[in-house]
Amino acid sequence: MIPSIMEFTFVSSVTPSAFLVAIRVKIAVSTPVNFCCSPAKIIVPVTNTGNRDGEEVVQVYLKKQEDAEGPAKTLRAFKRVQIPAGKTVNVELELTPKQLEWWDAQTNTMRTIAGNFDIMVGGNSKDAELQVKTLTLQ
Secondary structure, three states, X not given: OOOOOOOOEOOOOOOHHHHOEEXXXXXXXXXXXXXXXXXXXXXXXXXXXXXXXXXXXXXXXXXXXXXXXXXXXXXXXXXXXXXXXXXXXXXEEEEOOOOOEEEEOOOOEEEXXXXXXXXXXXXXXXXXXXXXXXXXXX
């Protein structure tokens, strides 16, 4: 795999407070998911460890575990949140069946495929900073 030249990070402002917001993730994913009908719900507690109010963009990436030839991760959802200094905000995101689609080489189409996926959540796309949880689609 070729490493990324530039990691995807969204900085909401140039004030020092933007850099004091830290994501501490304890992902709660509704699993298993019946992909024909129901979205995967993700709850991410985000804590502002700084002494100023700040913002964070919570990013959700997806990778199919059994797909060795597919992408290392794909951005599937994100949400910008305001977090008061010293507080924790529960960020709720959903992955719809459309957002759970993956390339199917047998049919040459994008479609929702049963299997195990890594849900990766963080404030940027750097692998070392992403928290990972397994989502099973049935």
